[in-house]
Amino acid sequence: MSALFFVAAPLLLALFGISILSLVVFTPKHLLLTIKELILKDKRPPAAGLMLNLLIHFNRLFDYLTSVAKKHSTFRLIASSYSEIFTADPVNVEYILKTNFSNYGKGEYNWYLMRDLFGDGIFAVDGDKWRHQRKLASYEFSTKVLRDFSTAVFRANSAKLTSKISEAAAGKHTIELQEMLMKSTLDSIFKVGFGADLNALSDSNEFGNQFTKAFDDSNFIVFWRYVDPFWKIKRFLNIGLEASLKKNIKVIDDFVYGLIRYKREQLKNISGDQKGKEDILSRFLVESEKDPENMTDKYLRDITLNFIIAGKDTTANTLTWFFYMLCKIPVVQEKVALEVREATEAENIISADEFVELMTEEALNKMHYLHAAITETLRLYPAVPVDAKCPIEEDILPDGFVVKKDDGVNYMPYAMGRMTYIWGDDAEEFRPERWLLDGVFQQESPFKFTAFQAGPRICLGKEFAYRQMKMLGAVLVNFFKFRLVDESKEATYRTMFTLHMDQGLHLYAYPRL
Numbered sequence: 016m017s018a019l020f021f022v023a024a025p026l027l028l029a030l031f032g033i034s035i036l037s038l039v040v041f042t043p044k045h046l047l048l049t050i051k052e053l054i055l056k057d058k059r060p061p062a063a064g065l066m067l068n069l070l071i072h073f074n075r076l077f078d079y080l081t082s083v084a085k086k087h088s089t090f091r092l093i094a095s096s097y098s099e100i101f102t103a104d105p106v107n108v109e110y111i112l113k114t115n116f117s118n119y120g121k122g123e124y125n126w127y128l129m130r131d132l133f134g135d136g137i138f139a140v141d142g143d144k145w146r147h148q149r150k151l152a153s154y155e156f157s158t159k160v161l162r163d164f165s166t167a168v169f170r171a172n173s174a175k176l177t178s179k180i181s182e183a184a185a186g187k188h189t190i191e192l193q194e195m196l197m198k199s200t201l202d203s204i205f206k207v208g209f210g211a212d213l214n215a216l217s218d219s220n221e222f223g224n225q226f227t228k229a230f231d232d233s234n235f236i237v238f239w240r241y242v243d244p245f246w247k248i249k250r251f252l253n254i255g256l257e258a259s260l261k262k263n264i265k266v267i268d269d270f271v272y273g274l275i276r277y278k279r280e281q282l283k284n285i286s287g288d289q290k291g292k293e294d295i296l297s298r299f300l301v302e303s304e305k306d307p308e309n310m311t312d313k314y315l316r317d318i319t320l321n322f323i324i325a326g327k328d329t330t331a332n333t334l335t336w337f338f339y340m341l342c343k344i345p346v347v348q349e350k351v352a353l354e355v356r357e358a359t360e361a362e363n364i365i366s367a368d369e370f371v372e373l374m375t376e377e378a379l380n381k382m383h384y385l386h387a388a389i390t391e392t393l394r395l396y397p398a399v400p401v402d403a404k405c406p407i408e409e410d411i412l413p414d415g416f417v418v419k420k421d422d423g424v425n426y427m428p429y430a431m432g433r434m435t436y437i438w439g440d441d442a443e444e445f446r447p448e449r450w451l452l453d454g455v456f457q458q459e460s461p462f463k464f465t466a467f468q469a470g471p472r473i474c475l476g477k478e479f480a481y482r483q484m485k486m487l488g489a490v491l492v493n494f495f496k497f498r499l500v501d502e503s504k505e506a507t508y509r510t511m512f513t514l515h516m517d518q519g520l521h522l523y524a525y526p527r528l
C-alpha cells in the first residue's frame with residue numbers, strides 16, 4: 016500500500032499540475048490557435064469562460080449553463096486546445112440534429128468517456144452499430160403487439176403502485192415517490208422489453224434494488240468524468256470514484272448477463288416463426304445466433320443495458336418532477352384529477368384493478384390537459400438536460416459561428432425551456448395551458464421543444480413513454496391527493512446524464528375517493 020503511494024503520489028501531482036494548466040491557462044498550442052483565429056477572422060461563438068467553470072458550477076451545472084444562455088444563445092467554454100460549444104438556438108439545433116446530421120455524431124470523445132458503462136449500446140455509438148440497433152429496435156416499437164402488450168403492463172403496474180401507496184396512506188407514512196417510480200418503470204421495461212418478470216431473476220427485491228443503486232451512482236460518476244481532469248489516472252490506479260465505478264459496473268454486469276442467460280434458456284423452448292418476435296431482447300438474441308462473431312455476449316450486454324436505461328430513468332425522473340409540480344401548484348393537480356374522471360367516466364368508487372381497465376387508449380387520448388402538464392414538465396425539467404455531439408468536419412452554424420473539428424457541440428434542453436427568446440416572457444413559469452388551443456394539445460417544433468432530441472436520432476420510445484406516464488399519472492392522481500412533506504424546500508437535481516431529483520421526492524398521499 017505505502018509502496019503504491021510513493022509511486023503514485025508524484026505521478027498524481029505531476030498530472031494534477033498538467034491538468035489544471037490545461038484547464039486554466041493558455042498553453043502555447045492554444046495561443047497559436049487563438050492567433051490563427053484572429054488572423055483568419057473566424058467568427059467564433061462568444062467565449063463565456065474556461066472549461067474550469069463546469070467544474071466550479073458542477074452542482075448547479077444546468078442552471079449555470081442557463082444563466083449564460085440568457086446572455087448568448089450560442090457560446091463556448093475554452094479548454095487548452097479546443098472549445099466546448101453550447102447552443103440554445105432552435106435554428107442551430109435543427110441544423111445539428113437534422114440538416115447536417117451526418118457531421119454531428121456522438122464521436123470518439125463521448126464514446127471514450129461513456130464506454131465503460133454504456134459500452135457499444137445505442138446511446139454511445141454512431142455509424143453501422145447505431146444503424147443496426149436503431150433498425151432492429153424500430154421494428155419492435157412499430158408493432159401493434161408491443162403497443163397492446165405494453166398498455167396491459169402499464170395498467171398492471173399502475174394498479175400495483177396504487178396499492179403500495181394505499182398502504183402508506185393508511186398508515187399515514189410518508190413515501191419516497193422517485194424510488195417507487197424507478198422500480199415501477201424498471202418492472203415495465205423488463206416485462207415489455209425483455210419478456211421477463213424482474214422477480215423471476217431472483218427471489219428477492221434486492222436484485223433490482225442493487226442494480227438501480229449501482230446504475231444511479233455510475234451515471235453520476237461517468238458524467239463527472241467530463242469535468243474531472245484526473246479520471247484516467249484514477250481509473251488506472253483504481254482509486255476514488257473510479258474504483259466505485261468499477262464495483263458498480265460489476266453489479267450491473269452480473270444483473271444484465273443474468274438476464275441474458277435467463278432469456279436464452281426461455282428462448283430454447285420457443286420454435287418456428289414465433290422465435291424472436293416477442294420482445295426486443297429476443298429479437299437481438301436471434302440475431303446473435305445468426306451472427307455470433309459480431310453479436311457477442313458483451314455486445315448484447317451493451318444493447319440490453321442501454322434499453323434499460325432508456326426506458327427506466329427518463330420516464331421515472333419525468334414523473335417525479337411532474338408530481339413535484341402538482342404539489343407546488345395544487346390547482347393543476349385538481350384539474351388533472353377532474354379530467355381523468357371525466358375521460359374515464361368513472362362514477363362509483365371502484366378498486367384500482369377495476370379503474371385501470373377504464374384507462375383505454377380512447378380515454379388516454381381524451382386527456383389533453385394531462386398530456387400538456389407532462390409536456391410542460393419536460394419543457395422545464397427535461398430528462399436529458401444537455402446532449403453532447405462531436406463534429407466530424409469543421410463547419411459553420413446557421414448563426415454564422417464557426418465550429419472547429421476538435422470542438423464539442425452541445426444543445427441544452429434544460430436551458431432552452433427557460434429562454435424568453437423561445438417561449439416568451441413567462442418561459443420560467445409552469446403553465447400547461449401554453450400547450451392547449453381550445454382544450455386541444457398542440458405540438459411544438461422538436462427543435463424548440465428538444466426533450467426527446469429530434470431528427471434521425473429522435474427518441475424511439477416517445478410514444479411508449481407518454482402512454483406509461485399518462486397511465487401512471489392519471490391512476491395515481493385519481494386515487495390520491497399528494498402534498499410535499501417539506502413545502503418550503505425547493506427540489507434540486509443530482510448532476511448527471513439524466514435529471515434525477517436529489518434526495519428523492521418525499522410526499523404525503525391522502526386518499527381522494
Ligand code: HEM
Nearest residue numbers: 149325326329330333398399466467468472474475476480
Ligand atoms: C420521458 C421519457 C423519455 C425521454 C425524455 C427521452 C429522451 C430521449 C433523448 C433526449 C434521447 C437522445 C439521447 C442521446 O442521443 O443522447 C433518447 C434516445 C432514445 N430513447 Fe428516449 N426518452 C424517453 C423514454 C424512452 C423510453 C421509455 C424508451 C424505450 C423503452 C426510449 C428509447 C430510446 C432509444 C432507444 C433512444 C436512442 C435513439 C437513437 O440514438 O437512435 N426512450 N431519448
